[in-house]
Amino acid sequence: xxxxxxxxxxxxxxxxxxxxxxxxxxxxxxxxxxxxxxxxxxxxxxxxxxxxxxxxxxxxxxxxxxxxxxxxxxxxxxxxxxxxxxxxxxxxxxxxxxxxxxxxxxxxxxxxxxxxxxxxxxxxxxxxxxxxxxxxxxxxxxxxxxxxxxxxxxxxxxxxxxxxxxxxxxxxxxxxxxxxxxxxxxxxxxxxxxxxxxxxxxxxxxxxxxxxxxxxxxxxxxxxxxxxxxxxxxxxxxxxxxxxxxxxxxxxxxxxxxxxxxxxxxxxxxxx
Amino acid sequence: xxxxxxxxxxxxxxxxxxxxxxxxxxxxxxxxxxxxxxxxxxxxxxxxxxxxxxxxxxxxxxxxxxxxxxxxxxxxxxxxxxxxxxxxxxxxxxxxxxxxxxxxxxxxxxxxxxxxxxxxxxxxxxxxxxxxxxxxxxxxxxxxxxxxxxxxxxxxxxxxxxxxxxxxxxxxxxxxxxxxxxxxxxxxxxxxxxxxxxxxxxxxxxxxxxxxxxxxxxxxxxxxxxxxxxxxxxxxxxxxxxxxxxxxxxxxxxxxxxxxxxxxxxxxxxxx
Numbered sequence: 001x002x003x004x005x006x007x008x009x010x011x012x013x014x015x016x017x018x019x020x021x022x023x024x025x026x027x028x029x030x031x032x033x034x035x036x037x038x039x040x041x042x043x044x045x046x047x048x049x050x051x052x053x054x055x056x057x058x059x060x061x062x063x064x065x066x067x068x069x070x071x072x073x074x075x076x077x078x079x080x081x082x083x084x085x086x087x088x089x090x091x092x093x094x095x096x097x098x099x100x101x102x103x104x105x106x107x108x109x110x111x112x113x114x115x116x117x118x119x120x121x122x123x124x125x126x127x128x129x130x131x132x133x134x135x136x137x138x139x140x141x142x143x144x145x146x147x148x149x150x151x152x153x154x155x156x157x158x159x160x161x162x163x164x165x166x167x168x169x170x171x172x173x174x175x176x177x178x179x180x181x182x183x184x185x186x187x188x189x190x191x192x193x194x195x196x197x198x199x200x201x202x203x204x205x206x207x208x209x210x211x212x213x214x215x216x217x218x219x220x221x222x223x224x225x226x227x228x229x230x231x232x233x234x235x236x237x238x239x240x241x242x243x244x245x246x247x248x249x250x251x252x253x254x255x256x257x258x259x260x261x262x263x264x265x266x267x268x269x270x271x272x
Numbered sequence: 273x274x275x276x277x278x279x280x281x282x283x284x285x286x287x288x289x290x291x292x293x294x295x296x297x298x299x300x301x302x303x304x305x306x307x308x309x310x311x312x313x314x315x316x317x318x319x320x321x322x323x324x325x326x327x328x329x330x331x332x333x334x335x336x337x338x339x340x341x342x343x344x345x346x347x348x349x350x351x352x353x354x355x356x357x358x359x360x361x362x363x364x365x366x367x368x369x370x371x372x373x374x375x376x377x378x379x380x381x382x383x384x385x386x387x388x389x390x391x392x393x394x395x396x397x398x399x400x401x402x403x404x405x406x407x408x409x410x411x412x413x414x415x416x417x418x419x420x421x422x423x424x425x426x427x428x429x430x431x432x433x434x435x436x437x438x439x440x441x442x443x444x445x446x447x448x449x450x451x452x453x454x455x456x457x458x459x460x461x462x463x464x465x466x467x468x469x470x471x472x473x474x475x476x477x478x479x480x481x482x483x484x485x486x487x488x489x490x491x492x493x494x495x496x497x498x499x500x501x502x503x504x505x506x507x508x509x510x511x512x513x514x515x516x517x518x519x520x521x522x523x524x525x526x527x528x529x530x531x532x533x534x535x536x537x538x539x540x541x542x543x544x
Contacts, residue, residue, distance in 0.1 A: 010486075010488065011488070011490065011503070012295075012298075012311075013298050013302075013308045013309070013310070013311060014298050014299060014302040014308065014456075015294075015295040015296060015297070015298035015299030015300070015302065016299070016503070017295075017490075018290055018291070018292065018295050019290070019291050019294070019295070020290065022287070022291070022313070023284075023287040023289075023290050023291070024287060025287070026284070026285050026286050026287035027286060027287030027288070028287075030285075030286040030287065036285045036286065037285070037314070037315065037320065038285070038312060038313065038314050038315075038320065038324070039284075039285060039312065039313045040310060040311065040312040040313070041294070041310065041311045041312070042309070042310050043309065043310075044488070045309075048309065048310065052310070055327075070468055070489075070491070071468050071469040071472045072468060072471070072472040072475060072488075072489055073472065073475070073476055073479075074488055106467070118469065118473075119473075120468075120469040120470075120472035120473065121469045124469070138494070139491070140467075140469070159491050184286075195378070196342055196343050196344060196392075197343040197390065197392040197393045197396075197412070198392075199344070200343045200344040200345065200392035201390075201391075201392065203344060203345065204345055207345075216282065216283070216316070216344075216346055217342075217344055218283065218289075219342070219411070219431050222410075231283070231288070
């Protein structure tokens with residue numbers, strides 16, 4: 001199963017906000033063996049959202065979109081997706097109930113009568129025809145699922161804790177069933193006193209000897225004090241065998257690093 | 273000037289590493305009035321890098337690519353760009369000198385004779401023909417600039433502190449000259465006790481009355497304790513007038529929020 005994550009929001013493009021949503025979803029999809037082959041960020045612009053959606057929806061089994069579901073003028077995600085799919089936008093009865101409930105609850109807490117469903121509130125229940133609203137336990141705007149020809153699209157709110165809880169409670173269990181229960185296994189070791197260029201041929205050798213295991217080095221230290229993270233990973237249906245295979249590759253590389261006078265640690269060490 | 277930032281690395285896609293590079297570059301480009309209209313992340317895959325590069329290079333004045341310049345097998349950025357541009361890869365004399373100097377310096381510090389330019393080291397000086405290497409003051413792999421027809425491409429290392437120093441010292445001054453010295457002005461206020469749906473019509477009114485100012489709300493609190501950041505921004509050649517215009521919009525919105533019993537703060541308050 002191949003996925004693309006689209007994050008929507010000017011605040012990400014201008015570097016005001018870090019894209020923690022894409023990282024969180026990338027991590028969770030990887031854990032349930034769904035390959036994230038690309039992520040992208042576009043601003044709060046109708047044409048840009050439409051163009052990005054049109055470019056990628058047919059190429060992926062799964063499209064996760066975050067951001068732009070709220071009540072303000074610059075929340076344009078569902079309007080843009082509807083237009084790209086040539087579907088009407090309509091006030092969804094179930095979504096409207098979800099929004100109503102939230103405002104009733106909120107008004108009770110504040111002991112006010114402000115339950116009125118003004119236009120910005122109705123906007124959050126206005127979704128493309130033939131789509132399914134998903135309850136938002138922490139916020140007001142429902143998430144939305146749209147089943148396209150060969151692609152499932154899930155649009156989630158941009159507020160991280162709302163996005164996370166909807167993803168964990170609703171999207172992840174559904175996707176896990178669809179991805180047939182394979183798992184992603186990983187392990188990192190850390191090496192000191194070995195430069196990345198010296199590591200390169202050793203990693204090549206380990207990958208040839210262990211064809212199921214993917215090995216990647218990440219320089220974490222300074223130039224005159226090389227400190228490397230080396231990340232081993234594989235995707236498999238048999239977790240126990242995978243751990244064995246990972247362990248074999250880790251041991252082989254560790255031995256080779258020690259032979260060229262490097263130091264190896266199973267955990268990140270704070271350099272002195 | 274319109275820019276696209278491409279980040280390369282499986283570790284970003286799987287959520288192992290946060291994409292701080294795109295945020296840092298987005299912030300810096302915005303400060304020198306270059307519009308970032310999209311950012312994307314692709315993995316360490318030759319075809320994916322090529323496809324992404326081909327899709328976006330002609331649409332943008334500036335393309336910043338980070339990651340994939342190192343010595344290991346999975347550093348495929350320059351090879352993929354060369355192929356997409358139909359250019360040969362060649363060992364660049366100047367780049368090779370840069371790499372050599374680094375290893376000589378490193379060998380002196382370690383008092384070893386390991387100055388040998390083995391294949392992984394030569395790889396870092398192997399760049400597309402007709403491109404310019406840029407010195408990397410903190411690491412080994414040089415950055416690379418390629419001037420295409422109407423697009424400038426700058427490929428930077430993925431290690432954040434190397435990327436940052438090259439961007440600040442070499443790329444930013446060059447791009448600042450090209451973008452004619454306009455500036456991006458911004459200001460945030462924070463509001464308590466106002467829901468986003470109640471803010472929406474107020475923001476609409478402020479944007480109509482202040483057409484140069486862009487206003488966006490970001491929910492930062494919990495559902496039953498609304499806490500909003502409201503971000504005001506504009507791009508201008510006249511900084512002083514811009515500050516006045518921003519201030520007028522901020523004051524207008526603040527007054528309206530106070531009228532509906534909200535609280536406004538100029539700085540982020542830690543909620544009690």
